[in-house]
Amino acid sequence: MGKRTLSVALLATTMLTVAGCGAGGGADAGETAAAPVNPDGVSGDITVLTNRTDLVEDGTMKKYAAEFNKTYPDVKVEFEGLTDYEGEVKIRMNTEDYGDVLLIPSAVAKGDYPKFFAPLGETSSMEPKYRFTDKTDVGGRTYGIATFGTANGLVYNKALWKKAGITDWPTTTGQFLDDLEAVKEKTGATPYYTNFKDGWPLESPWTNGVGSISCDSQASDKLAAMDEPWTEGNDLNTLDTLLYDIVHEKLSEKDPATTNWESSKTLLAKGRVGSMMLGSWAVDQMRDAAEAAGQNPDDIGFMPVPSQKNGTFCATLVSDYQQAVNIHSDHKEAARAWIDWFTEKSGYAAEEGAVSALKSEGMPETLQDYVDNDVKMIERSEAKTADVNAIDNASEIGLNKPDYRKKLIDIARGVTDGSLEGYFDDLNKRWSAARQTVGS
Amino acid sequence: MTRTASTASPPAPAAGPGRTGKRPSRHRARAGSPWRGRPLRKLTPWLFLLAPLALLITFTYVPVGNMIYYSFTDWDGVSPDRDYVGAENYTEIFTRPELLRVFAVSFYYLAASVVQIVIALYFAAVLSFDLRFRNLFKGILFFPYLINGVAIGFVFLYFFQDGGTLDSVLSWFGAGTDHAWLGSPESANTSMAGVSVWRFTGLNFVLFLGAIQSIPGELYEAAQLDGAGRWKQFRHIIAPSIRPVLSLSVILAISGSLSVFEIPYIMTGGATETSTFVIQTVKYAFQFNKTGLASACAVVLLAIILLITWIQRRLVPDEKVDLV
Numbered sequence A: 001m002g003k004r005t006l007s008v009a010l011l012a013t014t015m016l017t018v019a020g021c022g023a024g025g026g027a028d029a030g031e032t033a034a035a036p037v038n039p040d041g042v043s044g045d046i047t048v049l050t051n052r053t054d055l056v057e058d059g060t061m062k063k064y065a066a067e068f069n070k071t072y073p074d075v076k077v078e079f080e081g082l083t084d085y086e087g088e089v090k091i092r093m094n095t096e097d098y099g100d101v102l103l104i105p106s107a108v109a110k111g112d113y114p115k116f117f118a119p120l121g122e123t124s125s126m127e128p129k130y131r132f133t134d135k136t137d138v139g140g141r142t143y144g145i146a147t148f149g150t151a152n153g154l155v156y157n158k159a160l161w162k163k164a165g166i167t168d169w170p171t172t173t174g175q176f177l178d179d180l181e182a183v184k185e186k187t188g189a190t191p192y193y194t195n196f197k198d199g200w201p202l203e204s205p206w207t208n209g210v211g212s213i214s215c216d217s218q219a220s221d222k223l224a225a226m227d228e229p230w231t232e233g234n235d236l237n238t239l240d241t242l243l244y245d246i247v248h249e250k251l252s253e254k255d256p257a258t259t260n261w262e263s264s265k266t267l268l269a270k271g272r273v274g275s276m277m278l279g280s281w282a283v284d285q286m287r288d289a290a291e292a293a294g295q296n297p298d299d300i301g302f303m304p305v306p307s308q309k310n311g312t313f314c315a316t317l318v319s320d321y322q323q324a325v326n327i328h329s330d331h332k333e334a335a336r337a338w339i340d341w342f343t344e345k346s347g348y349a350a351e352e353g354a355v356s357a358l359k360s361e362g363m364p365e366t367l368q369d370y371v372d373n374d375v376k377m378i379e380r381s382e383a384k385t386a387d388v389n390a391i392d393n394a395s396e397i398g399l400n401k402p403d404y405r406k407k408l409i410d411i412a413r414g415v416t417d418g419s420l421e422g423y424f425d426d427l428n429k430r431w432s433a434a435r436q437t438v439g440s
Numbered sequence B: 001m002t003r004t005a006s007t008a009s010p011p012a013p014a015a016g017p018g019r020t021g022k023r024p025s026r027h028r029a030r031a032g033s034p035w036r037g038r039p040l041r042k043l044t045p046w047l048f049l050l051a052p053l054a055l056l057i058t059f060t061y062v063p064v065g066n067m068i069y070y071s072f073t074d075w076d077g078v079s080p081d082r083d084y085v086g087a088e089n090y091t092e093i094f095t096r097p098e099l100l101r102v103f104a105v106s107f108y109y110l111a112a113s114v115v116q117i118v119i120a121l122y123f124a125a126v127l128s129f130d131l132r133f134r135n136l137f138k139g140i141l142f143f144p145y146l147i148n149g150v151a152i153g154f155v156f157l158y159f160f161q162d163g164g165t166l167d168s169v170l171s172w173f174g175a176g177t178d179h180a181w182l183g184s185p186e187s188a189n190t191s192m193a194g195v196s197v198w199r200f201t202g203l204n205f206v207l208f209l210g211a212i213q214s215i216p217g218e219l220y221e222a223a224q225l226d227g228a229g230r231w232k233q234f235r236h237i238i239a240p241s242i243r244p245v246l247s248l249s250v251i252l253a254i255s256g257s258l259s260v261f262e263i264p265y266i267m268t269g270g271a272t273e274t275s276t277f278v279i280q281t282v283k284y285a286f287q288f289n290k291t292g293l294a295s296a297c298a299v300v301l302l303a304i305i306l307l308i309t310w311i312q313r314r315l316v317p318d319e320k321v322d323l324v
Helices: A002-022 A053-057 A060-071 A085-092 A110-116 A158-163 A173-187 A219-225 A235-248 A261-269 A281-292 A332-344 A365-372 A385-395 A403-413 A420-439 B002-007 B025-030 B039-070 B088-095 B097-101 B103-127 B134-146 B149-159 B165-172 B185-213 B217-225 B230-241 B243-258 B262-267 B277-286 B291-315
Strands: A044-050 A075-081 A101-103 A149-157 A190-192 A273-279 A300-303 A312-319 A322-326 A376-379
Touching: A044 A053, A044 A085, A044 A332, A053 A060, A053 A075, A060 A075, A060 A332, A075 A332, A085 A101, A101 A332, A110 A322, A110 A385, A149 A158, A149 A261, A149 A281, A149 A365, A158 A173, A158 A300, A173 A190, A173 A235, A173 A273, A219 A385, A235 A403, A235 A420, A261 A273, A261 A281, A273 A281, A281 A300, A300 A365, A322 A332, A385 A420, A403 A420, B039 B291, B088 B097, B088 B291, B097 B103, B103 B134, B103 B185, B103 B243, B134 B185, B149 B165, B149 B185, B149 B262, B185 B230, B185 B243, B185 B262, B217 B230, B230 B243, B243 B291, B262 B277, B277 B291
Parallel strands: A044 A075, A044 A101, A190 A273, A312 A376
Antiparallel strands: A101 A322, A149 A273, A149 A300, A149 A312
């Protein structure tokens, strides 16, 4: 008897809770977080969520805030550094408490931006001033401004490559493989480092190459309309074949399962590793590592993806995290003031050696080699990113997740059954099947 | 019981309902106390239960209820909108061969838990007799279980590294290998199952030791007088008397093998065919934003474990152990 009452009570409680969760709270959608006209009128306490725990801890962020207060004395800025940024913010976004200013987590579907963030303005008016606006454009309005952008390419050790007798950038993937072979034979160093264990260097650094090969700013958008992106001649095919060949010809580290990102920086700086596919943001970190290891920081170079279109190298320019204003924020004006100031006045992008979101700013010093050698920078269109991501998630391939390239490497190493063609067929099949379900 | 409840109100029992009913019989002598028959008396046990029940409901039943609800939706984990999709997620799980294939990895851990139980049983039996440095050995065996699983993952990552601890120890014995321990599916799964043996043997060991030490010592003496050796003592005294604990360990081992998570997740991230069902679930939820499908996976896993436990309880009923 008692037992039955208890279970009924439990069930009732469960039902109530479940029902309660179903009803979502409405937000005052559509209110633009407009840029304040007069700094004196802006006030309030704002919380800024960031993934840069290092900058919060060493006080750099506080310095930025102090500088900001010179213009906006009545705004108090608090920082919240989150180590597992994506994981934590994603869960907090189920509530209203996710800071005033935050970096847009990749888990939020692009179409949902208007439900979570206050629009910053019409895209048509933002576009002339800022780079990467179409990444957060939903229905003609922009929801976020990039903290900075990076160019894609390969970080390499110039001194080591010179020792192997290579001075010019390889212009084809075949030549790149030959160069790696030369590095291996003449120096004994590991020519390429996959960072297999940490995984993320296999994600976006490689996928960002989509567009670098075809020299097409629409390359990423076109994936949304493509049934078989891994067919020969497509960027993904070229990139993944290159990765396969590097591993298959044993030009990468011997035991990928226990790689380590932090120590890989030192390995590259010391010339024990030849190259890694990364964004240009990595150049500064590698130079710091070189300095720490007593090496010459100038030995760290950055080269474009080894492929030319009509005799020129291309490199995609892609945005990092974008800052946005919480739609539930009580101080939208102050939040917007912070974003504008951080983007335009703080010098953060230059400090990081990255490309500023402001179109008026030139290329950073880390990309000097690109500028000198006339590498064509393509600002990749992100207009169809929402569709591409939807297909990507439905297919469970994960263009920006490590798993599918980890499997590619396993096939190349011969520890997993399969062939490159078979794997590409499988990927194509999954992609087109997902397109059917998502597109309908 | 009633008196204490009305005057001092001691803290509510932490261990749930099992505790409340039993009280020394001398309290029963107060049968004629004025409290008897009053409604409050009937209510008292429930008042005691209030705190633990509230905790249990808030932190166990409500989340499970939510999870079951999510499993019938197509929620992506963030969006405020979610649609009811019926049993679609469940159909998907059972129509996707690759999802059930990850259970194959569980066999590595299942085999490992057999090894683990045998080792634990051996040491528990040996260390329950008088032995030099007995407590030291007990400590050594139990120690790995105290370490956090994440730390263990990291430690063994270095252990299995190319040129790491394992390789250098092997080279002392002239068996210098050049083996990438986590590099191929078989070797990686075996290595990680080994780590899980290292980690959980201590737990089994302590459970067995506790059970063995509750056996009255005269039994051994009597057995010895009758000429029984150690092995016979184990077979006829120890083994039967720890049967309930043994069957509990087997249940834990099976459910543990099906839901292996942190060691492979930290060490390989599920790469090189080391992905388990839980890792797959986590990937659905947090990589591909399919929270609905992931919840359904979790519900299925829960159901499987409940089913296995039930079957096992039917096959091996919980008999009373009667030694004397």
